[in-house]
Amino acid sequence: MxxxxxxxxxxxxxxxxxxxxxxxxxxxxxxxxxxxxxxxxxxxxxxxxxxxxxxxxxxxxxxxxxxxxxxxxxxxxxxxxxxxxxxxxxxxxxxxxxxxxxxxxxxxxxxxxxxxxxxxxxxxxxxxxxxxxxxxxxxxxxxxxxxxxxxxxxxxxxxxxxxLGFYQPEIDADIKVESFSGMALILDDSATARKIVKDAMAKMGFTVIEAKDGKEGLEKLEELYNIYGDQVKNELKIIVSDVEMPLMDGFHFAARVKDDPRFNEIPIVFNSSISDHFSEQRGKDAGGEGYLVKFDANTFYTEVAKIVRSHIKN
The missing domain is CATH 2.40.50.180 (CheA-289, Domain 4)
Known part of the structure; x- marks a missing residue:
């Protein structure tokens, strides 16, 4: 519905x-x-x-x-x-x-x-x-x-x-990478972008689950709920989602997640190559806790760690 x-x-x-x-x-x-x-x-x-x-x-x-x-x-x-x-x-x-x-x-x-x-x-x-x-x-x-x-x-x-080398997948030496436990769900239709995000999340200690679009992302959430039940919100620490994806885009996916009481406490971060202010606002409207522009490792690690820490405290 x-x-x-x-x-x-x-x-x-x-x-x-x-x-x-x-x-x-x-x-x-x-x-x-x-x-x-x-x-x-x-x-x-x-x-x-x-x-x-x-x-x-x-x-x-x-x-x-x-x-x-x-x-x-x-x-x-x-x-x-x-x-x-x-x-x-x-x-x-x-x-x-x-x-x-x-x-x-x-x-x-x-x-x-x-x-x-x-x-x-x-x-x-x-x-x-x-x-x-x-x-x-x-x-x-x-x-x-x-x-x-x-x-x-x-x-x-x-x-x-x-x-062309515009992505910066390596973190600066002076930034400490925090280590977390638990799972992270990442959504991206680009295999290139998915690998970059997966590697970054793995460096932070997360077990990474992948999906190619919003529809598959919802299916992965259902599978996790069948395994963990109401504890899924404690096991799945964060969702990192692209915006542009076939079948169901990231905004539509996020709105569905935030409307579902089983998953709505799990933070969502958008990770997109679209860098306009309008898209960032749409991300907030859809319930996202953050909006990042692909891909600067320093910003990614810092923002994701901050959002996960906040989620764990709550």
Missing amino acids: TSKRDVLKVGTNELELVDFRILKEENGEVYEGIYGINVSKVREIIKYPKLTELPGVPDFIEGIFDLRGVVIPVVDLAKWMGIKVPENLNIQPRVIIAEFNNVLIGFVVHEAKRIRRINWNDIEPASFVSGHGVLDKSKITGVTRIENNEVLLILDLESVVEE
Whole structure:
């Protein structure tokens, strides 16, 4: 049953995507790949700028440019995905300027089409082979059907962030890592991000349980309740959840947890690459005790330890 919290604070479990296209050539034929990125991460879409090349970087980095005083790296998504682009394309590529972890990155696309509003229930985890060749599913977080029975792929652009070295998974030597007992449940559809968080929680002494989305997260909670009963709130010390996930997003998941008296005392921390203030406020409205931007180890350890200590005292 949908609660008042679900309706008023979490909305309709929907997201808005910028629909963009990348052309690819296979067996002499040209196909249009359809992709999406969360509107919350997009700052603007610009014409292809004049770039300064950088030596010694991965070949998918086209270069850098200055946008109103900010130096921005530009990633060729076709190269990153291993897509063969048709020669002599008569198009003017665009660059989507997106913000991850408070860092701006440009992504080269062939066309930015429109904005789509899609329910997370209609987005499935990536576990398929595309109709025109195989695309590495580690680079995809979800798929959804659109008109004409075509498939839109939601890219795991956090993998680019990690490859560029913007994550800081190592803690500074002067910060003491506290040791806790008990379990931690982590939710993230990105295998890359899930591993980083799992490693961090394990360093803090937690036994880590993983889920790929909010729906699976609720199933894991039910399994734990079947084992521990009402003591589950003492055994499970914290939940760390991504926001963007297929089937059920992090906000919707949190609202469901906080509406359930069996689990509502367990603290929830959101750990997201979306760094806008609106998302942080939505996290609070959904019942989260914290909102972190992926991934700075120093901040992560400090904030998680503080929230767990508070939970243990209460």
